[in-house]
Amino acid sequence: MREGAVGEAARPLHVAVVGGGISGLSTAWYVEKQAAARGVPVACSVYESAGRWGGRILTDIVDHEEGRFVVEGGPDSFLTTQKPWAVDLALELGLAERLLGTNDAARKVYVLSRGRPVPLPDGVFLLVPTKFKPFLLSPLISPLGKLRMGLDVFIPARKGDGDETLGDFVTRRLGSEALDKIAEPLLSGIYNAEARRQSLLATFPRFRETELACGSLIRGMLAGKAQARRATGSEARAGVPAEGRPSSMFASFAAGTEEIVAGLTRRLEARLRVGVGVRALRPGAEGGYVLEVSGEDKDGPVDELIQADAVVLAIPAYDAAGLLASVCPEAAGTLGAIRYVSTGTMSLAYKRDASAERLGGFGVLLPRSEKRPLNAVTWSSTKFDHRAPEGHSLLRVFFGGSRSPGSMQLGDGELLDVVKKELRSIMGVAEEPLFHRVYRWERANPQYDVEHLSRVEAVERALPSGIWVTGSPYRGVGLPDCVYQAQVTADKVVEQLKGLQRSAL
Numbered sequence: 001m002r003e004g005a006v007g008e009a010a011r012p013l014h015v016a017v018v019g020g021g022i023s024g025l026s027t028a029w030y031v032e033k034q035a036a037a038r039g040v041p042v043a044c045s046v047y048e049s050a051g052r053w054g055g056r057i058l059t060d061i062v063d064h065e066e067g068r069f070v071v072e073g074g075p076d077s078f079l080t081t082q083k084p085w086a087v088d089l090a091l092e093l094g095l096a097e098r099l100l101g102t103n104d105a106a107r108k109v110y111v112l113s114r115g116r117p118v119p120l121p122d123g124v125f126l127l128v129p130t131k132f133k134p135f136l137l138s139p140l141i142s143p144l145g146k147l148r149m150g151l152d153v154f155i156p157a158r159k160g161d162g163d164e165t166l167g168d169f170v171t172r173r174l175g176s177e178a179l180d181k182i183a184e185p186l187l188s189g190i191y192n193a194e195a196r197r198q199s200l201l202a203t204f205p206r207f208r209e210t211e212l213a214c215g216s217l218i219r220g221m222l223a224g225k226a227q228a229r230r231a232t233g234s235e236a237r238a239g240v241p242a243e244g245r246p247s248s249m250f251a252s253f254a255a256g257t258e259e260i261v262a263g264l265t266r267r268l269e270a271r272l273r274v275g276v277g278v279r280a281l282r283p284g285a286e287g288g289y290v291l292e293v294s295g296e297d298k299d300g301p302v303d304e305l306i307q308a309d310a311v312v313l314a315i316p317a318y319d320a321a322g323l324l325a326s327v328c329p330e331a332a333g334t335l336g337a338i339r340y341v342s343t344g345t346m347s348l349a350y351k352r353d354a355s356a357e358r359l360g361g362f363g364v365l366l367p368r369s370e371k372r373p374l375n376a377v378t379w380s381s382t383k384f385d386h387r388a389p390e391g392h393s394l395l396r397v398f399f400g401g402s403r404s405p406g407s408m409q410l411g412d413g414e415l416l417d418v419v420k421k422e423l424r425s426i427m428g429v430a431e432e433p434l435f436h437r438v439y440r441w442e443r444a445n446p447q448y449d450v451e452h453l454s455r456v457e458a459v460e461r462a463l464p465s466g467i468w469v470t471g472s473p474y475r476g477v478g479l480p481d482c483v484y485q486a487q488v489t490a491d492k493v494v495e496q497l498k499g500l501q502r503s504a505l
């Protein structure tokens, strides 16, 4: 074991970031930026145990004889205006020209209802209908179900400030059909969660805020619409996307989501150590922490002790629990209790005539109640340009999690058979794909069960000085949430290092 690294980094202060997904890389980015802005001399290193950067972000460029396909294994897009932080980061990285908005003219989403895809009524935003006519005419919700949803305006807000499940909230306000046909496939689908366990406050706190402020979701939505109308043409022009920002609600990059990872690794000054994982963590004899790192990098096997003044764990909660077991058993215990599920995606390429695009739209959500072996289907090449060559299309299916755990157990061949059968039954796709790709994400989706935020706060309170956790297990799973948490974490790290620097003077 090379021990020479210990103590070498007394000045500048060393920040060790563990985990090279979007959370770890963007934490390093904001630590460097904020330290430079505040005049704190900092050296950052990022350790990633896998052989590639990006964590769950994985884009495959498939050069097929028919042309180039951009295949996403993990995230394929991120929110833009509602949660602007990933777009902000892309702009900081000089990726403005690479940003690619969704084709919103084709934006139609279907929900499978009794085996048939039924369009989600135009104007349903997340949960609440914002346009009444298409909602009233939609066959997705029965007349009784629609009446029940309308009762929302008469039901008083729940008293108390505790958490509840998304399932309880939606059933209480809008009824069980709204839960089954809209909230569960759409809102729980985003989190790969179970509505009957999913924390409302950790996943959709705005709904609760609206209930408290307006006494009803429908009234809140109408008030929001009126406000937006009043503001149009005045200072709400601020809501109009600024130059370089996509105007669509979601965006990615021309060559896929992994462009943001490449942008970060290109621009970071940090020492980037891919293929090198952190095996153990302990307090240093002279303050700070010692990390045992091992693995293999371009120079061969690695086995080192690294001294750090600050450590940021941007890794799954169960991995963080392992590293903190002796340093902080209390935090480790709570981290270990954060549940995860495993999910997967399969992308299939077709000649356009043979494709599922004949339905139009972005895809189909499969509610839990339909009991299908898949969770959703996306038309990747309708949603975005540049995903398939001219005359071809690319489709992506989601499986696993609590909705279809059995599909995770299937081998690739069996899974392909199941997917083809489902695509034929749901959308009439009878043709053979030109190729397919499968991505399995084991224990990849943290579950924000009810009272999740209390657990996160307990972890943050228990952590010793100089150690932070950040990323998808805590305060938001989407890429923008991860970037935002990275900014907040970097701010705390630099603030503490500034204090350390002052006391050393």
Ligand SMILES: Cc1cc2nc3c(=O)[nH]c(=O)nc-3n(C[C@H](O)[C@H](O)[C@H](O)COP(=O)(O)OP(=O)(O)OC[C@H]3O[C@@H](n4cnc5c(N)ncnc54)[C@H](O)[C@@H]3O)c2cc1C
Pocket: 018, 019, 020, 021, 022, 023, 024, 047, 048, 049, 050, 054, 055, 056, 057, 073, 074, 075, 076, 077, 078, 079, 276, 277, 278, 279, 314, 315, 316, 319, 343, 344, 345, 441, 444, 445, 470, 471, 472, 473, 476, 477, 478, 479, 480, 482
């Ligand atoms: C299939 C799928 C689709 C998704 N789609 C979307 C989407 O469309 N839009 C969206 O916004 N979000 C989406 N998400 C969620 C989003 O991708 C993740 O929440 C986000 O990428 C997590 O980033 P992270 O950096 O926090 O964690 P990760 O990406 O998990 O990165 C953590 C890294 O830490 C490394 N690591 C673990 N232990 C150690 C150790 N001891 N030492 C060193 N390294 C270690 C791991 O190898 C990993 O690379 C999707 C997720 C999945 C799985």
